[in-house]
Amino acid sequence: MRLSDPSLLKEQCYINGQWVGEPTMAVTDPATGAELAKVPQFGAEETREAIDKAKAAFPAWAKKTAKERSAILRRWFDLMLENKDDLALLMTSEQGKPLTEAAGEIVYAASFIEFFAEEAKRIYGETIPSYRADARIVCIRQPIGVVAAITPWNFPAAMITRKAAPALAAGCPIVVKPASETPLSALALAELAERAGIPAGIFNVVTGKASKIGGEMTSNPDVKAITFTGSTEIGRLLMEQAASTIKKVGLELGGNAPFIVFDDADLDAAVEGALASKYRNMGQTCVCANRIYVQDAVYDAFAEKLSAKVKEMKVGTGTEEGVVQGPLINMAAIEKVEEHIADALGKGAKVVTGGERHALGGTFFQPTVLTGVTPAMMVAREETFGPVAPLFRFSEEDEVVAMANDTEFGLAAYFFARDLGRVWRVGEGLEYGMVGINTGIISTEVAPFGGVKQSGIGREGSSHGVEEFVEIKYMLMAGL
Ligand code: ADP
Secondary structure, three states: OOOOOHHHOOOOEEEOOEEEOOOOEEEEOOOOOOEEEEEOOEOHHHHHHHHHHHHHHHHHHHHOOHHHHHHHHHHHHHHHHHOHHHHHHHHHHHHOOOHHHHHHHHHHHHHHHHHHHHHHHHOOOEEEOOOOOOOEEEEEEEEOOEEEEEOOOOOOOHHHHHHHHHHHHHOOOEEEEOOOOOHHHHHHHHHHHHHHOOOOOOEEEOOEOHHHHHHHHHHOOOEEEEEEEOOHHHHHHHHHHHHHHOOEEEEEOOOOEEEEEOOOOOHHHHHHHHHHHHHHHHHOOOOOEEEEEEEHHHHHHHHHHHHHHHHOOOEOOOOOOOOOEOOOOOHHHHHHHHHHHHHHHHOOOEEEEOOOEOOOOOOOEOOEEEEEEOOOOHHHHOOOOOOEEEEEEEOOHHHHHHHHHOOOOOOEEEEEOOOHHHHHHHHHHOOOOEEEEOOOOOOOOOOOEOOOHHHEEOOEOOHHHHHHHEEEEEEEEOOO
8 A cells, every 4th residue: 555645544443633552453454454554452441531632622622613613614615625645545545445536535535524624614503583671592403422433344434524624613622433344434524633633632533342432431421422333233223322312313223225126217227326326346335236026027127138248347456447347345154145045036127237256355355236026134124334235126216215115214315207107106115315316325414314113213424414413402492
């Protein structure tokens, strides 16, 4: 890994404006297994220290004017874009996604900082017509206090900025625990935060033992909000733990996204949408199409067109030119993909393309398309989190909406159709927080991202993204 600015590679944690800790925990490149760096293995004690320091830094940050906080955030945004190539290379090295995708994530991640730098100035209060003549009602929105964030490896930069930018904009300090697979992107963000002039104690990064750090974050009474992106299982655990101190909880959890192709769809657009939604980040995103439902009349044509495109996908190390599919994150990911494919084949599905580990070895897997998939198979119920497109056949609109909703998850859904009545019926009928209609990509900083059912609580991005980090105070001003 050759960075043009080697000082972006950090091997220590960032607490209260200091680089601290002994690097002991290896960070590896999933494409090669090679060690890239080491980071500290911190636990409860260091996390408590970070929370204490954040608490101490909070009043001065909250007292700054919105415009002052905005200017500092804006510098952070500019620095991310100026260092885009290095940040992307760091990300590809520790996470595996192709370099162009990593660069895309840096721009996406930075966009949250830009958006919330602007939004900082618009965290408005309200006045309410009073119920008595001698009094007035005023509401103000105040920063909630110290925020703790736990983030996953699939978007090593964006899942941090999507939480940190609104928290900081609102006037809160944050302590971030990045995924142990991808701490280097988080630490590089801290370096840029420091250069941007974010004061000591306001943006902190703690790496190490997840359960110890998470345990402290959820039990420490000085933490007022916990924001998490990751599995439903860990989200449930953190929510339980946070109950003891009644923290505000924001959760972005697993999905099981349906992707429906109706017979009136533009089929080529549907194929492009499916490719983008299914194979981005090798299928390792919580909004990736997981179950692809195709109506009878277009099933065979869709399967053929999709497979033809999937066969052309270049698999390899993310830094190699033209590669669109990198390695999966680890062996456990490969095993889950294999288990889902074996289960489907055992119950009558067919492989149209792919289906096996890639000749490159390691955690490389062939992008796969399966036909003849039914609701009895594991792929129908569980998130595969890998490059496997299972094609289900359906005939009726009501039937497919019912199948699409038959899951405890409710994050993203997609469908392709042209009939206006159908577009509205299906759009409203899908029990999901986000619905992509005639598109496979929905993520943007300007719209609210989040799920219903067991996919989460709260929304990130857009003006709604600030809500997690403010409390509304109502003041009744009487004696007029
Ligand atoms: P994934 O399957 O994407 O790795 P996880 O939910 O396991 O999803 O991980 C998401 C984040 O949660 C990571 O930062 C991980 O280290 C962290 N994590 C895992 N277990 C715990 C735990 N017991 N307490 C707090 N954080 C945890």
